[in-house]
Amino acid sequence: MSVPDLAEPTRGGTTVPEPLRARPVPRPGRWVSGAIVLVLAAMVAHALVTNPNFRWDTVWLYLRDVNVVRGVGWTLVLTFGSMAIAVVLAVLLAVMRRSDNPVMRWVAWCYIWFFRGTPIYTQLVFWGLISVLYPRLSLGVPFGPELLVFDTRTVITAFWAALIGLALNEAAYLAEIVRAGLGSVDTGQAEAARALGMKESRILRRIVLPQAMRVIVPPTGNETISMLKTTSLVVAVPFTLEITYATSAIGSRTFEPIPLLIVAALWYLLITSVLMVGQHHLERYYGRGFDDGGRAGRRRPLPAGPGKQAAIRAASTTRDDPFAEVTP
């Protein structure tokens, strides 16, 4: 903690008297726990590094292997591709669930019920088998003549089956997250927008959804990290280029499964770390305008002036009161 320089008067124009000097409360627990954790961490590191069974040289070799890096690429494409589709579908489903139209509500409910209620592995197997179940896809009049006919196998390749399978499943979970987010926005916001003459669709897009993002982003980040690992299930389709399959294929070929598992784990860990940084920035962006102790949410610093209440809140020592008043 820094204290204001005594020579400099504060914004109020008065000089702060010499701050109190006192010895801090002794905290021996911190030193003791720190020492114990340090010793334990050293033991774990030692056990990992010195154990020859882990074959760290092999790990290092395959960490940069071209097939492994390509696998990482496919894993990323599957993760972001399926999440992108899922987010769009989820917003649609969440809006449908809140719709006045009972048909829309029912359709969305059934979708969520089905895709949450069956295992993702089973769904992926079915998407892989779609060309067996429906060898031909056609566009045309329902139950009537066909206008365009496709061979299913050429349209829905293993990659698309994997992507669609992951996206449709994820959309069901995300829809519930989006619904919770929309529900978290004060109804007064939509009412004020309505009083200004805004249409419902615009109120959703301009007023409600941006504020709901504050609630939606953290669990969605969680879902993205979860999806990163779920992509390893696309072997059920079967799609065999992503990182888990790529590394285990190498592992069984070279009879070194353990180092290759470590390779995959390290890559997952690295990507997760990057995702967490991205999530942090997204949360900060969507938290703008909502005071959270000055740690996040402002695009610009508080301007000088009678922001006394804001300064008090920024100190994080008082409970935040949205209706707190300030006398300018």
Place this chain on the structure above:
Amino acid sequence: MIDGQVSTAPAPGTAAPPAVVEARGVHKVFGQGAGGLHVLRGVDLTVPRGTVTVILGPSGSGKSTLLRCLNELEEITAGSVHVDGELLGYRQDAKGVLHRLHPTRIAAQRSRIGMVFQRFHLFGHMTALENVMEAPVQVRGLSKRTARTRALELLDRVGLSDRVGHYPAQLSGGQQQRVAIARALAMDPELMLFDEPTSALDPELVGEVLAVMQDLAASGMTMVVVTHEIGFARQVADHVVFMDDGVVVEQGPPADVLDRPSEPRLQEFLAHVL
């Protein structure tokens, strides 16, 4: 059952200029059947152009509900509301059959009526300036540049030109309410509705909001204000309406209603408030 008939619109072409608000026989029931809550029981209200009407009444008397019926935030159960000669929420065809208007049309009707809420309801993710610019850009289709110039003027008018970049959470209640007034004014409304605009404010902040409202009234804005500020009613109102239990009990010029109340219920209310 409540009479479902809609009274006729004020006759066009008559000598007196049409009032901005013509509410006739307005009923509002929340909920359905026997358990429904009958909040408005046949309210008539006329607000001539350029006048200020203050609605007083104990809590639960239906004054806020009436105000919300004047811009379709509540759908009325029976009666009719005309704003600027236009029937709100419905279209009456040649045979006199009522058709509910499409939501887009209702939104267009609302865009000409400004509303200020007790709890401000500023858009929390937007700065003061963005709050004021939002509706002109999104609803009227104004260019950002034009909307921005106008928004800065309005924020200056409510005395907040040094707060344009602040988010609502960084403003005091009084400042937030003044931004809310600027936001409503940005749509150039025919009519401004105020729903207890100072009730959520600390006592020392009430004055700054009332001053802006007084200034607005002086500029000739047609206003309907639900408030407990008797002083404001006495000073600014042209017409005072006292409501109790869903009906208008007494109304008239402030001097008559506030200083020579004839109804015992109003006398009792004033004795408690003053």
